[in-house]
Amino acid sequence: MKKILTIAGSDCSGGAGIQADIKTITMHGMYAMSAITALTAQNTTGVYGIMNSSADFLKNQIDCIFNDIRPDAVKIGMVSDVEIIEAIAQKLKEYKAVNIVADPVMVATSGSRLISEDATDALMTRLLPLADIITPNLAEAEVLTGMKITTREEMEKAANHLLSLINDVLQMSKLEDGREELSSELVCLPDVFYDMKAIIDGSALDKGISVDFSEDSIWVHPYVITNPLYLRQIFLNIYGNSIKFTNFGGKISTKQECIEEKDNVITYRWIISDTGIGMSKEFLKHIFEPFAQERADARSNYHGTGLGMAIVKKMIDKMGGTISVTSEVGKGSTFVVELPFEMGAAPEKSKKEEADKENSIHGLNLMLVEDNELNAEVAEILLEDEGAIITMVNDGQQAVELFNNNPVGTFDAILMDIMMPVMDGLTATKAIRALNRPDAGIIPIIAMTANDFAEDVQRCLDAGMNAHLAKPLDIEKVKKTICEHTIELYNKE
Numbered sequence: 001m002k003k004i005l006t007i008a009g010s011d012c013s014g015g016a017g018i019q020a021d022i023k024t025i026t027m028h029g030m031y032a033m034s035a036i037t038a039l040t041a042q043n044t045t046g047v048y049g050i051m052n053s054s055a056d057f058l059k060n061q062i063d064c065i066f067n068d069i070r071p072d073a074v075k076i077g078m079v080s081d082v083e084i085i086e087a088i089a090q091k092l093k094e095y096k097a098v099n100i101v102a103d104p105v106m107v108a109t110s111g112s113r114l115i116s117e118d119a120t121d122a123l124m125t126r127l128l129p130l131a132d133i134i135t136p137n138l139a140e141a142e143v144l145t146g147m148k149i150t151t152r153e154e155m156e157k158a159a160n161h162l163l164s165l166i167n168d169v170l171q172m173s174k175l176e177d178g179r180e181e182l183s184s185e186l187v188c189l190p191d192v193f194y195d196m197k198a199i200i201d202g203s204a205l206d207k208g209i210s211v212d213f214s215e216d217s218i219w220v221h222p223y224v225i226t227n228p229l230y231l232r233q234i235f236l237n238i239y240g241n242s243i244k245f246t247n248f249g250g251k252i253s254t255k256q257e258c259i260e261e262k263d264n265v266i267t268y269r270w271i272i273s274d275t276g277i278g279m280s281k282e283f284l285k286h287i288f289e290p291f292a293q294e295r296a297d298a299r300s301n302y303h304g305t306g307l308g309m310a311i312v313k314k315m316i317d318k319m320g321g322t323i324s325v326t327s328e329v330g331k332g333s334t335f336v337v338e339l340p341f342e343m344g345a346a347p348e349k350s351k352k353e354e355a356d357k358e359n360s361i362h363g364l365n366l367m368l369v370e371d372n373e374l375n376a377e378v379a380e381i382l383l384e385d386e387g388a389i390i391t392m393v394n395d396g397q398q399a400v401e402l403f404n405n406n407p408v409g410t411f412d413a414i415l416m417d418i419m420m421p422v423m424d425g426l427t428a429t430k431a432i433r434a435l436n437r438p439d440a441g442i443i444p445i446i447a448m449t450a451n452d453f454a455e456d457v458q459r460c461l462d463a464g465m466n467a468h469l470a471k472p473l474d475i476e477k478v479k480k481t482i483c484e485h486t487i488e489l490y491n492k493e
Contacts, residue, residue, distance in 0.1 A: 002030040005065055007058075007088055008077025008105070009038040009050075016042075016105075021075060033071060035061035037084050052080055055087040062091040073099035076131070082122045089126040102131035104140050120144070134162065159421045160372055184225045186344045189268075192228055193235075195385075195475075199378055200239045208248040211239075213256075220258040221266045224341035229472050230315045231339075236472075237308045238272055238335050246276035246332070265340050273334040279327040287325055288313040359479040362387030364412040364486065369399040369428070370448070371420040375471070379415070379448075382475045395420045396428025403443070404435055412486050413444040415478075416465070418451070425449075426463040433464040444485035448473065 004025045011017035018034040025032035035058060041049035053061075065071065074097050079085050092100065104123055120143060128134055138149050141158045149158050197213065204211045242252045252274045260267040279287065287309055316323045320340050327333035366383060370376040371394050380390050391411070393399050399414065400423070414432075418425040429445050447460040450471045457468045466485045469478060 002072045003033065003069055004030050004073050004075065005033045005035065005062075005071035006075045006077060007035045007037060007062070007079075008075070009040050009080070010036050011040055011042055013043040015044065017078060021077065031069075033065050033069060035065065037078055037088075038080055040078075050080060052084060055083040058084060058087050059091055062088070062095075066091070066095040066097075070095075071097070073101065075101045075103065076127060077103050078105040079119065079123060079127065081119050085119060085122045085126050089130060092130055097130075100131045101133045101135065102128055103135045104128070104144065128162075136162075156421065163372065163419050184227055184342075186347065187224055187226050187228050187231070188222055189224060189341075190219050190222050192231055195382070196232060196235055196239075198381060199236065200243070202377070202381075203240070203243050203374075204252065207243060207246070207250075209243055209246055210251045212251065212253040214254055220261065221341075221343050223344040223346045224266065225344045226319070226339075226341050229470075229474055230319060233472055234312050234315055234337070235270075237312050238337070241308065242272065242274035242276060242333070242335075246274045250275040250332075259338065260340075264343050266343050267338060267340045270337045271334065272337070273332060275332040278329040278331050278333055279325075280329055284325060284327060288323075359476070359483045360387070361479050361482050363389070364482065365389045365391070365410060366482070367391050367393065367399060367402065367411045367414045369393050369396065369414065369420070369425065370417045371395055372417075375417075379473055382473060382478070386475065386479060396423030396425055396431070398422075399428050400431045400435075403432055403440075404437070408437060408439045411443060413446060413482050415446050415448055415469075415482075418447055418449040418460070426459065426465075429460075429463045429465050444482070446481055446485065 006018050006021035006025070008021060009017045011019050014020065017040065018036060022032040022034065037053055037058060039051045039053075040047055074092065076088060079088065091097075104127075124144065136144060138155075141155075141162070142149050144158075144162060149155055197211075201211055239252065246252065252272065254273075255271040257269050258266060259269045289310060313323060316337065316339065322336075322338045324336045325333060326336075361383070366388050368376065368379055368383070368390050370379060370392070376392060376394075380392065383390050391402070393402055396416070399416065403411065403414070416425040416429060420428075423431075425447060432440055432443070432445065434440070444466045445464065447457075447465045447468045448471060449456065449460075449468070460468050467481050469481060
């Protein structure tokens with residue numbers, strides 16, 4: 001018999017909370033356990049009182065359960081304050097809980113608010129990233145995203161926003177506690193910025209914004225030792241913000257210069273200016289703080305998470321650089337980034353050409369499964385530039401249907417996002433592997449996800465995937481991984 005723990009509030013009328021959870025769990029033939037976060041006085045007409053459990057008492061409840069009857073799954077319901085949220089997150093991590101479902105109970109059916117304002121950010125940063133499944137209703141999704149949700153299109157936008165938020169939270173968490181190591185490799189800076197420029201120009205064109213990259217930019221030493229993923233994320237985030245907060249017909253300009261060359265270290269400076277809506281002096285003091293958003297409509301109208309600049313600052317600090325911002329409301333903003341790089345030697349042409357030939361994906365038919373439009377666009381550009389033939393789909397269900405409806409051998413490999421609406425990547429992989437056709441068990445399926453902990457990689461492999469690629473994608477690693485597994489496929493055939 002499966003054992004299920006519900007961590008939730010008590011509903012004296014029996015229509016919600018632990019009472020409803022216990023009934024549901026029992027009716028499905030499973031053993032129900034509960035840890036009570038709060039007592040509520042409520043019925044179908046409204047919520048008339050809330051009495052929270054203490055954080056220590058809640059921890060005691062969870063300890064008693066995990067030390068005796070360890071649950072096979074955990075469902076989290078009503079959590080009304082920061083201390084309760086912190087207690088739950090601490091204990092679930094301590095006991096390495098699995099199969100976590102987060103139901104962000106924030107608004108009662110009657111419309112009554114069940115969570116404090118300060119607890120909302122704690123819920124998003126501490127609990128939601130731990131969950132395998134998140135089940136907000138429309139009212140709760142509106143609170144989490146700041147969006148009004150009335151149509152299917154708005155639902156999809158809200159879901160994508162939540163996925164972006166959680167990915168940002170996970171990365172921020174890794175940066176803060178030191179779990180994300182700064183790996184470095186030989187990089188050609190002009191190549192990196194050329195690739196980014198194509199993405200930036202495309203996004204700006206859609207909004208009628210002109211982007212001017214200084215023509216007199218000189219790469220004094222183009223080959224350096226650095227982390228290309230950090231580099232891309234830093235600048236795509238800065239330019240993305242400038243594009244997002246600049247109105248139609250606006251302008252973004254960039255000046256690049258070498259400011260120091262000393263002891264095999266070269267330091268470059270980038271000055272990125274826009275004619276956007278600008279920021280107040282008061283907000284500039286908090287711009288690099290998590291969830292800092294000056295405008296009340298930032299989440300809804302601009303689809304911002306409030307974590308982008310905090311992540312950028314952490315990355316730049318880790319690289320030994322600096323970032324500063326000046327801005328004026330109604331006139332625009334200027335970002336100044338300075339980054340030091342260890343100088344590297346240019347690779348021998350023959351070796352580079354051999355490596356490119358060895359890891360060529362030219363002519364391969366790849367299915368790209370990605371629901372986030374920006375991520376999909378970036379991946380498609382990178383892969384097509386390498387000569388691959390790309391077929392795009394937006395969710396796991398579409399991927400399964402497309403694979404099954406095409407002849408054997410149509411696709412050489414599948415690049416599969418993990419967190420998607422309709423059907424996630426793990427479920428889609430299992431469904432493909434279960435199909436009754438000769439290539440179902442051998443087609444290379446490669447995960448694409450921002451979650452690159454050992455347990456995340458193992459979950460992908462357990463689902464039947466062949467490999468795991470961390471976001472943002474490094475095209476050289478993507479090529480190498482695809483080539484390795486397509487060669488294995490051909491050998492099997």
